[in-house]
Amino acid sequence: MKKNKSKASEKKIKVLVYCPSDLILSGIIKALEKGPEINIIGIEKSTIDSLLNSIKADNPDVIVFSNTDPLPNIKEVCKAIKDITGDKKKSKLMLIGNIPPQEEIVGLMNSGVRGYFDLNEPSGQLADATRSIYREEIWLPRDKMSSIMDRIISVVGRDLKEKTLDQLTPTEFKVLRHIGQGKSNEQIANEMFISKNTVRSHIKSIYAKLGTHSRLQLALYAINSALF
Template sequence: MARNIKVSIIEDDETLRDGYAFLIGATEGYDVISTYCSYDEASKKIATDKPDVILLDIELPGVNGIDAIPKLKKLLPNCYILILTVYESEKQIFNALAAGASGYLTKNTPSAKIIESIKEVREGGGPMSINIARLVIRSFQKNQESPLSKRETQILELIGEGKSRGQIANELFIDLETVRSHIKNIYLKLDVNSRADAIKLARQNKLI
C-alpha cells in the first residue's frame, strides 16, 4: 500500500492554517505532520518532520515565503514546495518559481484543487491556479524583440491596468519624476503621443 503524503503548512494566519490542516488531514491519503506561523519557527524543526510537500504562504513575518524557498530546499532537498498565497503578480510568481517552488496557487483556489495539487506536485507536476497559468502563458507570449526595457514594459502594463503615475511610483518604489521619464521614453520608442495609443500599439504587438 502507498503511504500517506506527509504535509507541513507554513502560514501566519491562524484561521487559515488550522483550516488547511483540518481540510488536508481529513482527506484519505494525506497526513498533516506539522504547522508553523513563520519560516523562522519552522526552520527549528521542519528538517526532522521530513514532509513530502510544504504549503507555503508568501507574506510571512520575518523571512518572507520567497526568501524561505531556497532555505527550505537546503534543509529538505527532496521536498516539494507549493505556494498558496493572495499574490498573483508576475514578479512574485516568477520569483517563487525561480527560487524552487514547484507550484503556485492563490488562496481563492477551491479546496478540492488544493488537495489535488498536493498530490500532483509530489508526482512531479507543476500545479497552478487558472489565473496564474494565464499570467505565465501571457508572459511567454510577449514579443521578445520589444524595444522597451523591462522597467518600461512594467510601467506600460500598470498604465494598461488604469494606474496613475502616482500609483505606479508607489507600487514600484520609484519617484514620480522617474515614472514621467520612463513614460516619455515609452512614447518616443513607440512613436505615440498618448496613453491610449501606447497601450493599443503595445497590445497589438504583444509588448504587454
Template sequence: MIRVVLVDDQELVRAGLRALLEHDRDIEVVGEAGSGHAAARLVRATLPDVVLMDLRMPGGDGIDATRRITADPLLSRARVLVLTTFDDDADIVAAIRAGAAGYLLKDVPSGELRDAVRAVAAGGNLLAPSVTRQVMHRIAAGPEPPARDARLDLLTDRELVVLARVGLGESNAEIGRALFISPATARTHVGRLLAKLDLRDRTQLAVFAHRSGVVPPPAAD
C-alpha cells in the first residue's frame, strides 16, 4: 500500500484528489494539510511514501515545505511530488533544487496522476512533458555547443530520433503519433535507450539528449 499525504490550501481540491487516488486499492491517503508549515508536521507524524505538494499556499509555501521534508533524515522515505497550476521556470527550478522527485501540472489526467504517485513511490523521478521542455532548455543554454558523446555511436537511427523527442519532453503516445508507431513500441525504444546509455529514468534521458547535442540549444533571443 502506498501511503500519501495531500498538501493543498483548498479543501475541495484535497477532497477531489483523495477520491481520485483512492479509486485504486494500492493507494491510501493518510493525511491532509492546508499549508506548508502544517505539511512538515503531518509528514513527521504519518511517515508517508509520497507527499503530493501544492506550491503557493498561505501559511508556508510548498517550496519551503519540500526543502524541510527532504532535508530531514527521519523522513528519508517520503518523496515529494509537486502538483500545481504554475509552470514558470522559477517555480520548477526551485522545486527541483528543494528536492522534489517530480513536478506535475493540475491538468494531468487522473490515471497518469495515480501512475506518477506509484512511480515516485518506487524511487523514480518524473516531470510533466511541458515542464521537461522548459528545464531541458534551461540546462542546455550556453555559448559553447556540447561535445559529442561516444555513447551515441551505440544507438540506431531510430533510437536517435526517439532520444531527440524524449529530449523535447514528448510522451510515448506523442512519439508514437509522430513516428507512426504504437506507444508500446515507443516505450520499448525508450527502455533500450536507458539500457544502452546506462541511465536511470526518462528525466536523465532528456538531460542526456540536450547535453550530447541531440537536441540543439534554443536560439538566443
C-alpha cells in the first residue's frame, strides 16, 4: 500500500502559480484542483523577482502565470523564466489572460511560453492545459491555433522559396549564370541576343523572385547553384 502511495505522489505535477489578483487566483486554484494529479507547490502574488526566486527554489514542473494588467516586459519575464528552467527541461510556462494577437503569441512562444490559456475558455480545461504543458505539448485556444499555423506555414514557405532558384524561368536562370560570371548587362545582352532593356527586365524579375536588390547577392546565388 505504501509503495502505491509513493508512486502516486511521484506522478504528481508540481505547479507554481503566479497571480497578483486574489479573485482570479481563487478561480485558478479551484480549476486546478479538479486535476487529482496536480499538486500546487507554491503561490506567488507579489513581484516577478519573488516568482523567479520561487522557481529557482521549488523547481516546478509547470508555471501558471496570470497577470490581469498587460506587462510591457512580458517577453523579458518569459525569457528570464526560460533561462532559469531551460537547461533542466522541466519547468514549463503557461500564461493565462486575454488572448493577444497571433503575432504576439508567436513572439511569446519564441521567448519560452509553452501555452496560453484564454480567460474565456471553460475553467474545467485548465487542468487539461496544465497536463499538456507537463507532457511538453503546446496549449493554445483552438481558434487561434489555425491562424498561427497559417502564419507559420506562410513563413516556412517563404523561407524555402528564398533559398531555391526553382521559381526562375530558364531564361532568368541563364541571366543569373551570366551575372555569376561577372558579366555586365551589355555583355549578357550580346551573348543572349536580346536587348539591354530585356536583360534589365529579367534582372528585375529575378530580384523580385529572390527577394534581393543586390547584384552581388545574385552572383552568390549563381555560384551556390554551381556548387551542388
